[in-house]
Amino acid sequence: MKDTGILAAIPEGPRERLMALGHEMSFPAGTRIFEEGGRADRFWIIHTGGVNLDIHVPGRRAAVVETLGAGRLLGWSWLCPPHQWHLGAEATSPVRAWEFNAAEVLELCERDHELDHALLAYVIEVIGRRLRAARTRLLDLYGPYGSGSPG
Amino acid sequence: MASATAPPAAGDTACVLDRDGMGALVRELRARGRTVIGPTVRDDAIVLAKLESAEELPYGWGVEHEAGYYRVRRRPDGAAFAHSAGPQSWKSFLHPERVRQWAADRGPDGEMTVRPERDEPPSFAFLGVRPCDLRAIQIQDRVMIGGPHRDATYGARRGGAFLIVVECTEPGATCFCVSMDTGPAARPGYDLALTEVVDEAGHRFLARAGTDEGAEILAALPRRPADDLTRTRAREDVEAAAGRMGRTMPEVDLRALLAGTLDAERWNDVAARCLTCGNCTMACPTCFCTTTEDVTDLTGDHAERWRRWESCYDLDFTHLPGGSVRGSGRSRYRQWLTHKLGTWWDQFDSSGCVGCGRCIVWCPVGIDITEEAHALHQESLDGQAGTEDGRP
Amino acid sequence: MTAVPLPYRVTANRPESADTRTIELQPVAEALPVFAPGQFAMVYAFGVGDIPVSVAGIDGSALTHTIRGVGATSRALCAVRAGTQVGVRGPFGTGWDLPSAAGRDLIIVAGGIGLAPLRPLVREALSAPGTYGRLNVLVGARTPADLLYRSELDGWGHPYCGVTVDRAGPEWTGNVGVVTALLDQAAFDPHDTTAFACGPEVMIRAAARELLHRGVPAQHIRISLERNMHCATGHCGHCQLGPLLLCRDGPVVAYDRAKPLLTVREL
Structure with a gap:
């Protein structure tokens, strides 16, 4: 995992207690890891490979809105109600990842306040980063007039 | 010579x-x-x-x-x-x-x-x-x-x-x-x-x-x-x-003063008075900015390139495909003054102002470069200069 | 020649995307001095005007320019037919100065038309195997149809060449997202890396912020900036960015110099 991912974000002690709950998974390319609207009871930290997040659009293949690569958190809808995936996820290449059961992690966090705090801070940072990226793309910077209007 | x-x-x-x-x-x-x-x-x-x-x-x-x-x-x-x-x-x-x-x-x-x-x-x-x-x-x-x-x-x-x-x-x-x-x-x-x-x-x-x-x-x-x-x-x-100068500049390093007051409140004050007419740039003996004009004759096969004075107060001066970089009068007055007294040093190793006073005389609303410099100096002394991101 | 354009013959004009074309130029007689990657020319469309265009390819005295038709002159240049002539002045401005990064890992971050000035840099790096560390090329585009130099991109990155788009249709199987997200896949030692970035200024700032966050020092991040430009010879005053005259002190500027200027609004 890259140093900008969870390794850097969560101090060593709580990180080790978290990782003890995880187990390694692999998904062949093309696997639908989860579907929009499904129950969000797990999350993954991608070790290798890429995952596309998509939205179902009637009449066409799902529209990809973002690609996640190595070191990235896959899934945060487990953290807050309604605990449903708001996007779908598909492996674009063979993926190896750590999988975590959300209920187990939340239960550990009840007892382990240091982990609770660090994990929440990490997830908020991830969400903030994705929000910034989405807003940047909203600007359509590569458009003909670079987010301005023709002068 | x-x-x-x-x-x-x-x-x-x-x-x-x-x-x-x-x-x-x-x-x-x-x-x-x-x-x-x-x-x-x-x-x-x-x-x-x-x-x-x-x-x-x-x-x-x-x-x-x-x-x-x-x-x-x-x-x-x-x-x-x-x-x-x-x-x-x-x-x-x-x-x-x-x-x-x-x-x-x-x-x-x-x-x-x-x-x-x-x-x-x-x-x-x-x-x-x-x-x-x-x-x-x-x-x-x-x-x-x-x-x-x-x-x-x-x-x-x-x-x-x-x-x-x-x-x-x-x-x-x-x-x-x-x-x-x-x-x-x-x-x-x-x-x-x-x-x-x-x-x-x-x-x-x-x-x-x-x-x-x-x-x-x-x-x-x-x-x-x-x-x-x-x-x-x-x-x-x-x-x-x-000993009979009608005006003075503040006795400070003007280059440093201008570099440190890009977000001063004073720019809003002067922008409320400045008409962005560009008279100061035309009267100034050092202002050198120009634009180009390309013209053709009626056949379209003879073309000429002309150069004419332009002012940094013109809205189009900083035009890019997405719009003008300096859209506000505040930023255009600030550009002129910071260039004249400050960044001219970085670009050409001297001040761009010689103290002739033409910009003061020929400003239709009487904006006074020395008064603005004193005000910026006072604001910097008062520690009232805003932070970089703090201004609308 | 920097004051008066020299005639260059258009030898090719091919589409890159719906609004962007690549033209190839050969001097009719006298040639301009050799351009360095990152430098730009003033390219003159007869009777319309001239605009700054970075060199997208340098082959002896032959020049390649990739131009997006967004204004009167750029549209005229996109429309030039092979066999006709344009005027060229140059070379102008600072280049990428790749040789000073010898021995270091390279990260090249391009957004949209910003890939054009980086193309000769990539080629320069590829032409000198062993001179530089790992070459990472990160390309962002609006949509797959807006990607420049599609046929060339495959051979560009050793070990990594990533492409990502802001919006993709169902035919796209590559990455979707901002170009900085590709840094996760790049292989580099941040303390021994030189980065080169060109694209919209918001993208450049985001790329530089991310590179700094990952430990690449600001003085080793080189960015290429754009401002209005008329003369390219330091006489017209249009391309000022605070203390910089971008035709002379740029367009390539180290980020430690540029950063405080890019955070001041309307500078």
């Missing part, structure tokens, strides 16, 4: 010209093929224009200046150079408002022929260059011909120009050359320097040469050796002028 040779010691050539000597000076310059440009009264202003004779000089005229105010007035002493900056500066002759740079023709098979403009400017003699304006010429020299790319139009006009500085003995209410360290005494760079003296001993000019050509011309004029009285009076008058 017309000559690149080392200037002889000033003492060698110091002499006194009377009013007839001044007439002879203009005649001598014209006889040498020079186009003499100097101050003359026209349209209720002292303008710079081609002089046929020294009698066209503004003998007996002075000016009254204030922010947004300019009037010529008679003066009883008959002095020719007892006035300070007028609406124009020498850049009108060295860096003309509009010039053709090249012409291009397109042949039947699309081949292009480009002909550079063959500018054969007159051989200028500038009579009555004030010390601040001499510095302004030297500043434009750095911009136009001092960098890696030499501007041919400016270079051709400047290369042969003969400069006659007249020291300042009558500063105006908007003058601050002492703050900018450009006057009122003549600094090196002239061919001839004159100091006008009017007293009980008569109306005369203390003259000295800065170059061999200057000395040669002086030698051809009716003159008398410089006497102690004239030397003393000339020195005292110039020293007294230094």
Whole structure:
């Protein structure tokens, strides 16, 4: 995992207690890891490979809105109600990842306040980063007039 | 300077010209093929224009200046150079408002022929260059011909120009050359320097040469050796002028002041007054910005490239495909002032301001560069300058 | 020649995307001095005007320019036919100065038309194997149809060349997202890396922020900036960015110099 991912974000002690709950998974390319609207009871930290997040659009293949690569958190809808995936996820290449059961992690966090705090801070940072990226793309910077209007 | 040779010691050539000597000076310059440009009264202003004779000089005229105010007035002493900056500066002759740079023709098979403009400017003699304006010429020299790319139009006009500085003995209410360290005494760079003296001993000019050509011309004029009285009076008058500046700049490092006040509240204040008309940039003797115009004839096969003065106050000045970078009046005034007093140092290793006061006089709403600098300084002292991101 | 354009013959004009074309130029007679990657030319469309265009390819005296038609002059240049002539002045400005990064890992971050000035840099790096560390090329585009130099991209990155788009249709199987997200896949030692970025200024700032966050020092991040430009010779005043005259002190500027300028609004 890259140093900008969870390794850097969560101090060593709580990180080790978290990782003890995880187990390694692999998904062949093309696997639908989860579907929009499904129950969000797990999350993954991608070790290798890429995952596309998509939205179902009637009449066409799902529209990809973002690609996640190595070191990235896959899934945060487990953290807050309604605990449903708001996007779908598909492996674009063979993926190896750590999988975590959300209920187990939340239960550990009840007892382990240091982990609770660090994990929440990490997830908020991830969400903030994705929000910034989405807003940047909203600007359509590569458009003909670079987010301005023709002068 | 017309000559690149080392200037002889000033003492060698110091002499006194009377009013007839001044007439002879203009005649001598014209006889040498020079186009003499100097101050003359026209349209209720002292303008710079081609002089046929020294009698066209503004003998007996002075000016009254204030922010947004300019009037010529008679003066009883008959002095020719007892006035300070007028609406124009020498850049009108060295860096003309509009010039053709090249012409291009397109042949039947699309081949292009480009002909550079063959500018054969007159051989200028500038009579009555004030010390601040001499510095302004030297500043434009750095911009136009001092960098890696030499501007041919400016270079051709400047290369042969003969400069006659007249020291300042009558500063105006908007003058601050002492703050900018450009006057009122003549600094090196002239061919001839004159100091006008009017007293009980008569109306005369203390003259000295800065170059061999200057000395040669002086030698051809009716003159008398410089006497102690004239030397003393000339020195005292110039020293007294230094104490009569109408304006001052804050005595701080202006470059640092401007670099540190980009987010000052004061910019909003001045923006509320500034019309972004660009008068200050047109009147400023160092402002050099230009734009280009491409024109074709009716066949479409003959094209010309013209260059004309442009102002950083024009909205289109910073146009990019997405819009103008400096959309607000605040940012455009800030650009002008920070460039003039601050970033000019980074770009050309000098200040862009010489303290002539033209921008104050010709501002239709009387914005005063010195007042703005003092206000910025005060704001920085008060620690009221906003943070980078704190302003709407 | 920097004051008057020299005639260059258009030898090719091919589409890159709906609004962007690549033209190839050969001097008709006299040639300009050789351009360095990152430098730009003023390219003149007869009777219309001239605009700054970075060199997208340098082959002896032949020049390649990739131009997006967004204004009168750029549209005229996009429309030039092979065999006709344009005028060219240059070379102008600072280059990428790749040789000073010898021995270091390279990260090249391009957004949209910003890939054009980086293309000769990539080629320069590829032409000198062993001179530099790992070469990472990160390319962002609006949509797959807006990608420049599609046929060339495959051979560009050793070990990594990533492409991502802001919006993709169903035919796209590559990455979707901002170009900085590709940094996760790049292989580099941040303390021994030189980065080169060109694209919209917002993208450049985001890329530089991310590179700094990952430990690449600001003085080793070189960015290429754009401002209005008329003369390219330092005489017209239009391209000022605070203390910089971008035609002379840029367009390539180290980020430690540029950063404080890019955070001031309307500078």
